[in-house]
Amino acid sequence: MKTLSAKAIPENRRWYVIDAADCVLGRLATQVAARLRGKHLPIFTPHVDTGDFIVVVNAEKVRLTGKKWEQKTYYRHTGYMGGLKSVTAKKMRQQRPEDLIRYAVWGMLPKNRLGRRLYKKLKVYAGPEHPHQAQQPEKIAFPN
Numbered sequence: 001m002k003t004l005s006a007k008a009i010p011e012n013r014r015w016y017v018i019d020a021a022d023c024v025l026g027r028l029a030t031q032v033a034a035r036l037r038g039k040h041l042p043i044f045t046p047h048v049d050t051g052d053f054i055v056v057v058n059a060e061k062v063r064l065t066g067k068k069w070e071q072k073t074y075y076r077h078t079g080y081m082g083g084l085k086s087v088t089a090k091k092m093r094q095q096r097p098e099d100l101i102r103y104a105v106w107g108m109l110p111k112n113r114l115g116r117r118l119y120k121k122l123k124v125y126a127g128p129e130h131p132h133q134a135q136q137p138e139k140i141a142f143p144n
Contacts (some may be wrong), residue, residue: 006045013121015053015137017130020059020101023142029104031142036109036118049114053110055123055130056136060097064089073104098124 020028022104034040040049068104078114090101101124109115123132 005044006043006048006050007068010048012050013052015055015132015135016140017055017057017132017137018140018142019058019128020056021058023062024129025062025064025104028056028062028142029101029108032101033105033108036105041103045050047114049078049117051121053121053123053132053135054138055125055132056101057125057128057130059101059124060093062093062100069093072126074099097126 018028018032032054037052038044038048041050042051069090070088073086074089074092075084075086077084089096089100096140102122105122106119109118123130126143
């Protein structure tokens with residue numbers, strides 16, 4: 001009996017839309033990362049992109065538990081001396097709410113060429129509208 005290795009076939013990819021309103025950020029991100037990798041499929045292969053496209057809407061309405069809105073801090077560096085910048089989750093939600101979900105999902109993907117390819121299949125929008133109606137995405141509802 002041979003072990004089957006999946007092939008990355010673009011025709012098998014499906015589109016899903018997820019409403020992030022009132023979903024806890026970490027729990028939502030784990031589900032999104034698993035679907036991007038294809039771990040929900042029986043043909044999952046770790047080194048092959050077998051996952052689906054994910055469209056996340058209502059990113060501005062995502063929830064964090066506890067005091068994370070004030071205490072969780074995101075860091076980045078400008079590349080210049082003393083260029084470490086920090087922003088709290090509350091301020092990031094006001095400025096760029098899509099990045100909350102993007103950073104959480106990126107942290108759960110592999111840090112290599114495959115991970116970068118998977119990350120490009122994630123589309124995040126702050127409001128309820130998205131420009132991917134032509135792909136006829138299926139709606140997925142996660143328990144909060």
